Amino acid sequence: MPASAPSAASPLHPSPSASGPPPRSGEVFDAETLEAARKTFAGPIAFLKSAPTLEFIPDPSVPEVAFAGRSNVGKSSLLNALTGRNALARTSNTPGRTQELNFFDVGSPLVMRLVDMPGYGFAKAPPAVVKKWRFLINDFLRGRQVLKRALVLIDARHGIKEVDRDILEMLDKAAVSYRIVLTKADKIKATELADVTQATIEEARKRAAAHPQVLATSSETGLGIAELRAAVVEALG
Numbered sequence: 432m433p434a435s436a437p438s439a440a441s442p443l444h445p446s447p448s449a450s451g452p453p454p455r456s457g458e459v460f461d462a463e464t465l466e467a468a469r470k471t472f473a474g475p476i477a478f479l480k481s482a483p484t485l486e487f488i489p490d491p492s493v494p495e496v497a498f499a500g501r502s503n504v505g506k507s508s509l510l511n512a513l514t515g516r517n518a519l520a521r522t523s524n525t526p527g528r529t530q531e532l533n534f535f536d537v538g539s540p541l542v543m544r545l546v547d548m549p550g551y552g553f554a555k556a557p558p559a560v561v562k563k564w565r566f567l568i569n570d571f572l573r574g575r576q577v578l579k580r581a582l583v584l585i586d587a588r589h590g591i592k593e594v595d596r597d598i599l600e601m602l603d604k605a606a607v608s609y610r611i612v613l614t615k616a617d618k619i620k621a622t623e624l625a626d627v628t629q630a631t632i633e634e635a636r637k638r639a640a641a642h643p644q645v646l647a648t649s650s651e652t653g654l655g656i657a658e659l660r661a662a663v664v665e666a667l668g
């Protein structure tokens with residue numbers, strides 16, 4: 432924690448986990464599944480390419496799992512935590528700049544590709560950028576046979592917002608199976624996390640292509656990261 436952060440020990444500002452139950456990631460996976468997933472991500476992982484349009488996407492030779500979320504939701508941080516690489520996906524404080532699909536090869540021999548989808552909901556994005564995003568994402572989702580699942584990242588402090596429903600609807604319509612993953616779980620109290628997880632599960636259950644379980648994660652504390660790896664491997668089928 433940076434020195435400038437509010438003191439976690441202050442009695443006026445107790446740290447979120449200082450009292451009450453510990454935060455929970457949600458779904459429980461068995462030890463064998465978690466270990467297999469850990470191994471999958473312990474091997475080589477490398478950036479393959481960036482695709483500004485569909486012409487540049489790689490041949491659909493291996494299963495893919497895509498990551499989507501509004502700008503600043505913590506997508507780059509989560510990809511780094513998931514893969515145990517500090518700078519695999521560039522974490523950035525200038526959201527909305529990356530308007531490309533980024534592909535990462537996992538394993539040697541190759542077992543899957545992770546697809547980092549461009550962030551959405553950047554307040555200052557010009558309409559032309561938003562339009563380009565919608566076309567790119569829609570075309571990708573509708574045409575990608577090897578895409579096994581999308582993970583839609585939602586800030587645990589806010590839950591699902593209107594800005595997120597656009598992508599959820601695109602996924603439902605394209606019949607791409609997806610799972611909702613809460614990010615930055617360390618920023619709220621365990622009881623608040625339990626509430627937002629429950630509310631998110633309730634919305635997920637009403638959606639056609641959504642997985643009924645929601646995972647709560649923190650790139651900061653590592654909460655839910657092992658489970659997220661298991662959820663990615665599970666999606667490969």
Ligand SMILES: Nc1nc2c(ncn2[C@@H]2O[C@H](COP(=O)(O)OP(=O)(O)O)[C@@H](O)[C@H]2O)c(=O)[nH]1
Nearest residue numbers: 502503504505506507508522523615649650651
């Ligand atoms: N406390 C906390 N901060 C996080 C977490 N994940 C990301 N952040 C911060 O949120 C900001 C945006 O993160 P980034 O990964 O670049 O988001 P992206 O725009 O979705 O790729 C950065 O300042 C990160 O340090 C987390 O799990 N906990």
Ligand SMILES: [Mg+2]
Nearest residue numbers: 507521522523
């Ligand atoms: Mg990013």
